[in-house]
Amino acid sequence: MDIPSHVRNADIGDYTYVSMNSWINNTRIGKFCSIGPNLLCGWGVHPTQGISTSPMFYSTKKQNGITFSSTDKIEERAIISIGNDVFIGANVTILDGVSIGDGAIIGAGAVVSKDIPPYAIAVGVPIQIVKYRFSEEQIQQLLKIKWWDFEESKLRDIESNFFNVDAFLSKNKAD
Numbered sequence: 001m002d003i004p005s006h007v008r009n010a011d012i013g014d015y016t017y018v019s020m021n022s023w024i025n026n027t028r029i030g031k032f033c034s035i036g037p038n039l040l041c042g043w044g045v046h047p048t049q050g051i052s053t054s055p056m057f058y059s060t061k062k063q064n065g066i067t068f069s070s071t072d073k074i075e076e077r078a079i080i081s082i083g084n085d086v087f088i089g090a091n092v093t094i095l096d097g098v099s100i101g102d103g104a105i106i107g108a109g110a111v112v113s114k115d116i117p118p119y120a121i122a123v124g125v126p127i128q129i130v131k132y133r134f135s136e137e138q139i140q141q142l143l144k145i146k147w148w149d150f151e152e153s154k155l156r157d158i159e160s161n162f163f164n165v166d167a168f169l170s171k172n173k174a175d
Contacts, residue, residue, distance in 0.1 A: 002020045003020045003021040004020065004021075005018050005019070005020060005021060005022040005023070005024065006022070006023045006024070007022075007024045007025075008024070008025045008026075009025055009026050009027075009042075010024050010025065010026070010027045010028070010029065010042070011027075011028045011029065012029045012033075013029055013030045013031035013032070013033065013084065013148075014031045014032075015031055015032045016029055016030070016031060016032060016033040016034075016035070017033075017034060017035065018035040018039070019035055019036050019037040019038075019039075019090075020037050020038075021037050021038050022035060022037065022038060022039035022040070023039070023040050023041070023043070024039065024041055024042060025041070025042035025043055025077075026042035026077050026078070026079050026080060026096070027041050027042045027079070027080040027081075027082065027094075028079060028080070028081050028082065029082045029086075030082060030083045030084030030085070030086065030102065030148065031084045031085070031148040031149075032084055032085045032148050033082060033084070033085065033086045033087070033088070034086075034087045034088070035088050036087075036088055036089045036090040036091070036092065036108065037090050037091070038090055038091045038092075039088055039092050039093075039094070040092070040093045040094070041080050041092075041093065041094035041095075042077065042079075042080050042094070042096060043096075044077050044096060045075075045077075045078070045095070045096050047073070050073075055067075056068050056069065057069055057073075058072070058073040059072055059073070060072050077096055078096040078097030079096075079097070080094050080095075080096060080097065080098055080099075080100075081098075081099040081100070082094075082099075082100045083099075083100055083101045083102035083103070083104065083118065084102045084103070084146075084148040085102055085103045085148055086100055086101075086102070086103065086104050086105070086106070087104075087105045087106070088100075088105075088106045089105075089106060089107050089108030089109070089110070090108045090109070091108055091109045092106050092107075092108065092109065092110050092111075092112065093110075093111045093112065094106075094112040095111070095112060095113050098112050098113070098114065098115055098116075099115045099116070100112065100115070100116045101115075101116055101117045101118030101119065101120065102118045102119070102142075102143060102148075103118050103119040103133060103139070103142065104116045104117070104118060104119060104120050104121070104122065105120075105121045105122070105133065106122055106123075106127075107121070107122065107123030107124065109124075109125070110122065110123055110124055110125065110127050111125045111126065111127060112127050113126055113127055114127060116129065117129070117132075118139055118142075118143055119132050119133045119134055119139045119142070120132055120133075121133060134165060138165055138166070138169060141169045141173075141174060142165075142169070144174030145169070145172050145173075145174045146174075147168075147172065
């Protein structure tokens, strides 16, 4: 039996899939993303510099049915941005306000606590960039081409150069 995912206040781009048991909130996800199971993202922050980390003292939202705060003292939620063609492995947590660039790969079990550049491969706790999928020149060309915005007929043609990035770039030069 599949466990459903929970998606709230999120935009999910065309051709993107989200695997089971993911909890997604306040998140913008691009096109052609592959989201593994058990993703957790967009569930707010707690201040660490105050007397307590309980929202009862810094939020008027009554998360526990009551509040002792007359004003909202922090920005509790910040939008998460996940680019196009991003692969996120299983059991990943993405903290509020983080941006993950187009074409990035996030390894299973990672805690994404900082922005990840386009086409980076990042893993671990804390998250670290281990390498890039392509050369800097190839990355810049892919970002200019924005193949994820192609018409469907042109998308079907990608298969012919799927594993040959240079041939794909040559065939689809950006203006």
